[in-house]
Amino acid sequence: MAFGDQPAYLRVADDLRKKIVAGDLPPHARLPSQARIREEYGVSDTVALEARKVLMAEGLVEGRSGSGTYVREQPVPRRLMRTGYHPRGESSPFRQEQGDDRVSGTWDCGSEQEEASPEIAERLRVEPGERVMRTRYLFRAAGEPMMLSTSWEPLAVTGRTPVMLPEEGPLAGRGVVDRMAAVDVVVDNVAEEVGARPGLAEEVLALGGVPGHVVLVISRTYFAGGRPVETADVVTLAERYRVAYHLPVK
Incomplete structure (x- = not known):
């Protein structure tokens, strides 16, 4: 569709977007009111409202x-490093998810048993309804929410062992490989898949975003001899992070 054929509300939104990017409407500046947009662009209230919604x-x-x-202040995207597993001595869930040694972080978490949903059962190659341990994490860097992670482990592998609870026992807080x-x-x-x-x-609320924000989802599964032993979804705000991979050449 040519620009001239765009609906009026998209033309208005495009012009206001250009002013924001150029700095004519800087961060924290008030956007022109609906009445002002209507008068300046010669459009209806409905068009002005739809442009603001865009x-x-x-x-x-x-x-x-x-x-x-x-106008919102736009964050400068930071890298979320993904480097695979490297022995680091005291490995941790934070190190497992954030591969940059220069970044320190903390996390909150909680675990509970549940029945595997059809999706999780497929990822773990178990029957739907089999018991799994679900653990939810909220990771912080420099005190700010950075990412969420929800992991599932088949209790057929870890049940009745000292590592059944990822955050309790002799290896509490260590990564999947060590446990x-x-x-x-x-x-x-x-294996990892990245989507949005x-x-x-x-x-979005937990990560400090606003409704409507897009998130990046890294779906990761650890295997032992071809058998999935843990699968997880790592979630972060797309506007704040870029997923960067550093992979060895074999």
Whole structure:
């Protein structure tokens, strides 16, 4: 579709977007009111409202209750390093997810048993309804929420062992590779898929974003002799991070 054939609300949104990118409407500046947009661009209230909705959906502006709509300060994307497993002595879930040794972090977590959903059962190659241990993490870097992770481990592998609970026992807080090795399971491969989707409300809230933000999802599975022994979804805000891989050449 040629630019001239675009709906009026997209033409208005495009012009306002250019002003934001150019700095004519700097961060924290108030976006022109609906009435001002209507007058300046010669459009209807409906068109003005839809143009503002586009900018909000793109994360360029945010509404403040009782005050108006303001230009958001855009974060500078940081790298989320993915380097595979490297022995680091005291490995940790944070190191497992963030491969940059220069970044330190903390995490909150909680584990509970549940029945494997059809999706998780397929990823772990078990029957739907089999018991798994689900562990949820919230990782922070420099005190700020960085990413969420939810992992599932088949209790057929870890049940009734000292490593059944990832954050309790003799290897509490250690990575999957070290914990599995303690029960004679040798992890020899890991697979990851990266995708993007609209963030769920609870995810975006936990990560300090705003409704409508897109999240990156890294779906990771550890294997031992071809058998999945852990699968996880790592979630982070797409506007804040770029997933960077550093892989050895064999």
